[in-house]
Amino acid sequence: MLSTIEQVAEARLVAAAPRMPTIPVTLHYDRQDPFAVRMTFPAPATLAGVEICWTFSRELLSAGLTGAEGQGDVRVRPYGYDRTVLEFHAPEGMAVVHLRSGDVRRFLAATAELVPVGLEHLQLDLDDGLAELMRDAC
Template identity: 40%
Template structure:
């Protein structure tokens, strides 16, 4: 399942540049949320977030390194601030997403896989991996 959400790419102290983000969830990878951002005709790299960390980012600052989330704005956060950095910790991007949109998307993911019901088919994963490696 996926949903498109309006995103603002924060540039300095200005209002930011409007983007769209396609947030996706697949029960086959129950701990992950994938987000792909679009600017005009350009498709930017896909990021993979931890679903629980995204949920916690609605209420408190979480994460370190490449990805961080924190509520921002009045009343505990009308938006979620997502900070993305490259793997060397260099230049990054700040994205602002309406907290209500993130919450709504997470509710849809919980309808697919409730928190705490996540499972990973380790045996199936190993069988698939070995089948590819040793045909």
Template identity: 40%
Template sequence: MDVTFTQVAEVRIIALRDKPVPFRAALRYSSTDPLAVQVILPAEATRGGWPRTWVFARDLLSEGLNKDAGSGSVRIWSCCPSGTVLEFHSAGEILPVQFRTAVLARFLRCSYALVAPGKEDVGGALERSLDSVMRDGPVQRE
């Protein structure tokens, strides 16, 4: 059975010159894509003014809760004892978003309860993705 869950989180964009801007983001995990997590940012959080969805490895999020992690478009680092920053990079934009570490850890625990690490059915997820692309064409994410 395919299960998806979403957790809403109060977060802040960390700006260099301004006071941090609070908003709500969503964390999403789906058993149909068991190796990935999604962070969904609302339009008011992005420079372009449209919602953005970032998809990255669940293992990266786990690693980032223990030490600095990532080197590509998603980087994760601790900013204080109770805060973790997910830093999103795209087309000349860097968007550092601060989450409460406890919120990210709870989200990961819930994802592990759904699909335990090492028990991901990657073959099934790949097959469903290929079927979807063949049927509907590639998915465009902004």
């Protein structure tokens, strides 16, 4: 049975230059971390020259398709019907990317097939998680 989803999407990096460069980003979802999604930026697209991965909630990404969401390091909002804007805030600065909303919807639909929204808790092994936390507590 499939346990992860990966989808490459074309993102437009919003920069001070008039032309927004296109970069490939990868959206990831893993049923072992059912509440989260990850977005990976390739090394050539980052200031540090290394691959960067941001993790945030699937619910945030979904809600950001229809309205401005997020108050922390990751913020998501619609930009017209066909674009979704993601803002990534870090001490080094901020990155703003535009994704096609259709790509985001397709990714979220695939994640919902793997783990239906509202049933994420069924994927968690709370006994093992609690045992892991308590192992080093004594």
